[in-house]
Amino acid sequence: MLGRWFLAFAFYYPLTMAWFWMLGAVNYYLRRERTSPSRTHPPDLPYWPKATLVVPCHNEGDNARDTLAYLADQDYPDFEIIAINDGSRDNTGAVLDELTAEYPQLRVLHFPKNQGKAMGLRMAALAANSEFLVCIDGDALLDRYATRWLMWHLVTGPRVGAVTGNPRIRNRSTLLGRLQVGEFASIIGLIKRAQRTSGRIFTVSGVIAGFRRSALHQIGYWSTDMVTEDIDVSWRLQMDYWDIRYEPNALCWILMPETLKGLWKQRLRWAQGGAEVSRRYIKNLLIWRKRRMWPVLIEYILSVIWSYTILVVLVFGIVGLVIPLPPWLRMPGPLPTWYGAMLGTTCILQFLISMVIDRRYEQRLGRQFFWIIWYPLAYWLLGMLTTVVALPTALRKRRGTRAVWESPDRGIR
Amino acid sequence: MRAERPIIYHPERQSPKQRFTTQTLKAIALAIWLYIWIPLLSTILWVMGVHVTYTHLVRAPEHKSWLLILIIMMTCNVVVSSWSIYNYTRFAGKNRRRGSAPVSHETVGKSFGVSDPETLSLLLHERRLNLHFDNAGMLVHVEPLVAEDKAEQLEESVSP
Numbered sequence: 370m371l372g373r374w375f376l377a378f379a380f381y382y383p384l385t386m387a388w389f390w391m392l393g394a395v396n397y398y399l400r401r402e403r404t405s406p407s408r409t410h411p412p413d414l415p416y417w418p419k420a421t422l423v424v425p426c427h428n429e430g431d432n433a434r435d436t437l438a439y440l441a442d443q444d445y446p447d448f449e450i451i452a453i454n455d456g457s458r459d460n461t462g463a464v465l466d467e468l469t470a471e472y473p474q475l476r477v478l479h480f481p482k483n484q485g486k487a488m489g490l491r492m493a494a495l496a497a498n499s500e501f502l503v504c505i506d507g508d509a510l511l512d513r514y515a516t517r518w519l520m521w522h523l524v525t526g527p528r529v530g531a532v533t534g535n536p537r538i539r540n541r542s543t544l545l546g547r548l549q550v551g552e553f554a555s556i557i558g559l560i561k562r563a564q565r566t567s568g569r570i571f572t573v574s575g576v577i578a579g580f581r582r583s584a585l586h587q588i589g590y591w592s593t594d595m596v597t598e599d600i601d602v603s604w605r606l607q608m609d610y611w612d613i614r615y616e617p618n619a620l621c622w623i624l625m626p627e628t629l630k631g632l633w634k635q636r637l638r639w640a641q642g643g644a645e646v647s648r649r650y651i652k653n654l655l656i657w658r659k660r661r662m663w664p665v666l667i668e669y670i671l672s673v674i675w676s677y678t679i680l681v682v683l684v685f686g687i688v689g690l691v692i693p694l695p696p697w698l699r700m701p702g703p704l705p706t707w708y709g710a711m712l713g714t715t716c717i718l719q720f721l722i723s724m725v726i727d728r729r730y731e732q733r734l735g736r737q738f739f740w741i742i743w744y745p746l747a748y749w750l751l752g753m754l755t756t757v758v759a760l761p762t763a764l765r766k767r768r769g770t771r772a773v774w775e776s777p778d779r780g781i782r
Numbered sequence: 783m784r785a786e787r788p789i790i791y792h793p794e795r796q797s798p799k800q801r802f803t804t805q806t807l808k809a810i811a812l813a814i815w816l817y818i819w820i821p822l823l824s825t826i827l828w829v830m831g832v833h834v835t836y837t838h839l840v841r842a843p844e845h846k847s848w849l850l851i852l853i854i855m856m857t858c859n860v861v862v863s864s865w866s867i868y869n870y871t872r873f874a875g876k877n878r879r880r881g882s883a884p885v886s887h888e889t890v891g892k893s894f895g896v897s898d899p900e901t902l903s904l905l906l907h908e909r910r911l912n913l914h915f916d917n918a919g920m921l922v923h924v925e926p927l928v929a930e931d932k933a934e935q936l937e938e939s940v941s942p
Contacts, residue, residue: 388858396866469909476909495894496905500884527881566866583882710838742827
């Protein structure tokens with residue numbers, strides 16, 4: 370009996386969520402995306418306030434030149450760039466200083482010691498000469514029109530506190546890289562669209578997001594003690610009744626890990642970030658006035674329960690192959706049956722829908738579809754394991770522990 | 783009685799050059815092996831996926847479960863559509879809450895513990911700055927970095 374309940378939840382939760390994501394994303398596409406102008410023709414703004422482009426860097430000596438070149442080439446009439454050299458041990462500082470001669474809009478803040486990304490963003494907000502901040506990572510390349518797209522939302526929506534863009538993977542040499550191309554398009558893009566339809570977003574993408582400084586000021590800016598400052602700031606903005614929008618036309622080309630170790634570390638950090646944020650704000654959210662955030666919180670909690678459920682199903686499924694278990698603890702073997710086939714087919718359908726929606730942002734995306742067959746196996750397992758490992762770490766973490774930079778794996782270059 | 787095997791196995795005695803060459807060749811071989819096999823494995827996975835789907839969903843479908851899936855799909859659709867329509871009719875074109883006025887540089891400065899106008903001016907206008915923090919993460923000192931050519935000019939003008 371117990372085993373049946375576990376199995377039912379393990380099956381129906383991802384199935385239901387997949388349908389929510391697909392239908393929400395299709396709804397978003399039909400209502401907002403299909404009729405929007407093309408990426409290279411962003412709408413005109415009623416006025417053109419100054420924008421501050423912020424790029425925190427830690428050991429980005431190899432990437433800073435490209436990142437800054439893309440930033441300086443933005444199709445926006447009035448902007449400054451603030452680069453933060455956060456205790457880098459390589460030549461990042463020298464490169465950024467050198468680039469100040471090349472780009473008159475560029476200003477550089479040097480931190481002698483590593484203070485963490487959140488502190489870099491906080492200091493950029495302090496040094497900014499504008500009300501609007503467009504923040505990207507030090508290894509990301511911002512599409513020429515992205516600033517205009519993000520600024521359009523911030524200027525025309527007085528209650529828009531933040532806008533998140535559309536990260537696209539640059540490095541695709543390995544299977545892990547190619548899988549992430551599909552993942553960012555289908556899982557992440559689809560979820561962002563669906564959450565935008567529902568009204569509340571789990572998180573902005575830390576690698577590309579625009580912010581209104583007065584909104585950040587009201588919530589006390591980015592927290593320096595959360596491992597994922599982007600999830601934290603997203604929740605606090607929305608708890609303060611600011612809207613967060615998703616703009617798929619605001620592209621940003623990013624580097625992702627291409628080794629198992631690098632990917633594991635990154636996903637563990639993401640999983641820990643979600644757990645930390647939920648733990649910190651769950652009490653504040655359990656009031657009627659914050660009800661619009663409830664779906665985000667409930668979905669997160671269910672996803673954690675699902676991870677542990679899958680672990681139990683897997684463990685008892687394997688143990689059951691060796692030792693006879695009582696009927697109420699019996700789980701199915703590793704080979705997929707009707708349930709596995711249904712989940713796998715739904716997952717593939719989800720990818721297919723996302724590829725159709727996403728094709729306007731990237732040509733020949735369908736090529737990556739072939740590799741997606743690995744996704745249900747590899748990434749669901751990875752997601753489950755990172756959540757299982759990260760939750761105890763997040764629960765044990767003491768408040769106020771500063772989160773500082775660790776250079777991530779950036780794949781094959 | 784078994785004969786003692788006259789085998790010599792001392793990989794640690796290889797010269798660094800030999801070791802490097804061996805490891806490089808191994809890595810190349812592994813890369814080629816993976817490069818060849820991953821597309822094949824992916825194809826096999828696709829074939830297996832299609833076969834499992836055909837076997838369980840088409841050839842011998844469980845009708846009761848299909849009905850449940852249909853109910854889930856319909857419910858999701860109704861929830862998403864109604865929520866979207868409700869939000870559109872209630873909130874489209876209306877801003878129930880007002881936006882906030884931009885915060886002044888002085889107000890932002892105060893929230894970071896910077897009330898000195900000179901420091902604030904440095905932060906807002908200097909192109910290269912060193913920022914120092916205490917252990918609690920509070921900004922304690924802001925130091926402008928003079929460009930090298932300017933520094934040289936300054937030194938020349940000061941020197942007798």
